[in-house]
Structures are given as C-alpha cells and as structure tokens.
Amino acid sequence: MATSHLVDKSITKHSANRLPEVYTIIQAHSKTSNIRYLINDLPYHITPHTDVYSGLLRQPPDEAPRAVVIKVWRLSESSDQRKEFCSRCTHTTVAASIHPNIAHPLNIISSRLPALVLPRYEEDLLSHLHNLDETSLPNRLAITINMMAYVADALHFLHSRTPPIIHGGIHCSNILIYKADGSNTPIPVLTDIGLGDLPYPRDLTMFNSNENLKLLRWMAPELLFGQLDFDSEAMVKPSSPTTHSDIYSFGMTFLEALTGCHPFVEHRNIFTVVLKINNGARPSKPAIFSSDSLPPVASIFDDVWLFLRSCWVDDPLHRPTANISSRCIAELSVRAATPQLDI
16 A cells, blocks of 8 residues: 555554554454464554554465555444444445445454455555656646546445445545556556545544644535535534535545645645635646647646636535546546647
C-alpha cells in the first residue's frame, strides 16, 4: 500500500503499547488469515484511527510469500459496538470488492482490534503520475483523465448500491496502482471504502495530527461547518459523509491528480484554508489550465474545469451525481485519447 513512512512519534508510542495485543490477534487468526508474520515490530503508517503493518502472506510451497499490509483499528468499546463496527466494515469492504477498480481485501479479522489484510501496492496515483514527468502535456492529460474515469466508475458503483456505500475520504493517497499479472498496464483502485462513515467508537482518540488536518482540504463545506437549508436559509449541523460530499472530494482529487498538488496549495496554513472555504472560496484555476497549448488540449482543460467547478457548488443537491460524473469523464477520456493530441 503506497502510504507515507513518516510516523507521528506521539502516536508511535501509543501503537507500540498495543504491539503484544496485535501479535496475539495475528497469531490467533494466522490460519484463517494466512498471515505468515509481520515484517516490522512497529507500524509503518499511522492514521487517527489505524495502525498499518507490513506482513507476508502464506503461499503454496513453490511460490514466494506475498507482501501484504495489515490495517488494525484502535478501539475499546462495548462488545455490541465492536460488533457493529466489524459488521459495517465487513459489509462495505465485501460489497465494494466486486468492482475491478476497488481494492479487494484478502481477509477481514474480527476481534477486539479488527483488522483488514490487503495487498501491498507499491505506489499511489500521485506517485505514478509524478513518474510521467517526461511525458508530453497532451499524453499526460490523457493518462490522468483515463485514470480518473476508472475511479469515477468505481464511485458510481459504490453510490448505486442499496443502500449507497459512501467512501467518505477520497483523495489521491486512497487511489493505488497495480498491474495485473502479465500486464504492464497500470490500473487504479480505490481504497478505504466506507471508512469515513463507519461507527467509530466515541472514545477513539482523534489525534490532532498533520495528516488528520490536511484532509480538510478535500472535505465538503457541509461536513466542516454544517449545511445551509437553501429553502429556509437555516443552518443545519454538520452532516456525516454523503454521496454529495463524495462528489465534492472527488472533484478535489481530480484537481490534485491534474496538478500534482493538494487543493489550495497556495495556502500553507490549513486554518487559512478552512476560513476561506467557510467564506465560499474554492481552488483557483491552475496555470496548467490556462497554458498556451494545442486547441484540442485547451478545449479539454476548459471542460474539465467546468466539471470541477460543478463538483464544488455550495448546494450539495446541485452537484453532479456519480453516474453523471462517470459519463462526463469517460467522454473527456475519449476526447483526450484521440490521435490529434499525440505530439
């Protein structure tokens, strides 16, 4: 899984205190989860809710062990709440695993510290696109839009379930890249499905970490400040993630993929960003969208920018659905891949 190896030291100590329990869980479930062993004693990645470990998966004797990640949730609640947590986690991950552009969990471990066993992906979408630096602008544009078309289709699949599955935290770090056996074609997969809408226990510590704060850049304003009822002009308290807030985050993620920078990159202070969002500000049009390029490229950039702006409108109900977004980006992908753009 392509995630940062930088670890918040205050959280690492907390995670280290849980290490014996993590080992106990892994050992207790080693036969059903096929986990051979953890590669390192400490998690290589930390989030406000999880510790992520590297591991190896048992394979047939003639095959090398498979590299995996074990994502362990930190919680201590009543058994009923733990069961609800595990049930929701199981529902969202299993339902989501049907789609080819959604990361498929290899195993789900249900215990006091529930865990997911996932394939290890070597890079995320932004890292993959960064390696295309020598690619011409038209081809890079075509590749990026094509990648986002796959992601939009995956999001449409999630939102079309009954009930809809809400991602709740879309950004480029949650879009990982794999190559199918015998193929060099990179395929994007959406990860951490539904985790933004899981019933996290009330005593689960939300660390004031840089990672937790920086995600506010992708978050819809109704999740940050509450939602204005456009009929009564009354403010409703902040809501849980919805299909509409997913679309807002998807638009920010699309912008991130095209520019290689996080939203509101011109503002380093996250609290400045939050204040601007509260005042109705949205990302400025990047220079790449205004570059002197071939007419077909300029036309596509114009249409992409119009789509992104539609994802960020204040009224969530006026944002495009995932179905409309998927069709729109698929059309843009076809246009971007036409031979006239090859130079």
